[in-house]
Amino acid sequence: MERFVSSFRNKVDGKGRVSVPAVFRSVLARQGHSVLYAYPSPGAPALDCGGERLIGEVSALLEGLPPYSDERDLLSVELFGRCEELKVDGDGRIVLPDDLRTHAGIESEAVMVGLGHKFQIWEPGRFEARRAESVKRVGELRSLLGRERPGDA
Amino acid sequence: MERFVSSFRNKVDGKGRVSVPAVFRSVLARQGHSVLYAYPSPGAPALDCGGERLIGEVSALLEGLPPYSDERDLLSVELFGRCEELKVDGDGRIVLPDDLRTHAGIESEAVMVGLGHKFQIWEPGRFEARRAESVKRVGELRSLLGRERPGDA
DNA sequence: TGGGTTTTGATGGGATAGCATGGTTAATAA
DNA sequence: TTATTAACCATGCTATCCCATCAAAACCCA
Known part of the structure; x- marks a missing residue:
């Protein structure tokens, strides 16, 4: 598979372990090694996860900023400093x-x-609450789906 | 690994020794020998550290400045003059x-x-204060992150 | 289509190796 | 020597690996 789709509810055991859904693993494997990067979602009580491609996007964003600028160092603290490289066992x-x-x-x-x-x-x-909210907004945003937006992949 | 990510809080013992996180060491090892360069972060009460690649970038940066210019000399003193080559034991x-x-x-x-x-x-x-600042900044600049919006779900 | 079989994926627990850290001894310089 | 720094062990903790169990979905063959 090419993209992460669908959702899964898994247990977190006493050691903090969680199974990564098999279909997500296969997406990661397609991007290279079986590593996964996770960092706090900016603006939401959740974690953003992805493979080499995602971290590459973040890198590209930061490398576009001037070295030694406060801007770059500050953003790096949040995006790289709180990012964890998680090995899939x-x-x-x-x-x-x-x-x-x-x-x-x-x-x-x-x-x-x-x-x-x-x-x-x-x-x-928290996800339930967020989803209830997004169901409402999807109705409002439906018109956006009808036209092409710049930057969409 | 490819980049320095995540953060760690380690002890400094009576002799001034600190463990370099294993994942950081492996990044350094990938760049050649296990040497580490450290110098005061320009504009922050912290230390910038990296391997061969970082020191190369600093060189390139300085060489891009006009020779004998004030800014070049001042930056050279600050970046190279206070830089220490630290051996990892x-x-x-x-x-x-x-x-x-x-x-x-x-x-x-x-x-x-x-x-x-x-x-x-x-x-x-001091890092806690710095991080609080970076959270704020990421909030302000979230539009820079492109499609990554709080309402993404 | 239905029932049985096989494969795949999620979960739990125990063994093991790697890492951070404290201390001790050996080497070096003043 | 005496002070300082570098190499060497030693220990406890935690993450990593391995194996066992169980549920569920896919598969196969009447």
């Missing part, structure tokens, strides 16, 4: 580091939602 | 020289944060 699982778990409020279960070029990890309750 | 540790420690205000603990092409060393308290 032989059983298809990752370990969620504590600070990322805290950011998303994740305890014993996690929802993983495909968003195309990346996927997000949510605490199930 | 067999246990993966470095010794932080006193003047660098003083510049960063580091006492018994240090935060090491990956910024992609380099990483920084901070005194934990």
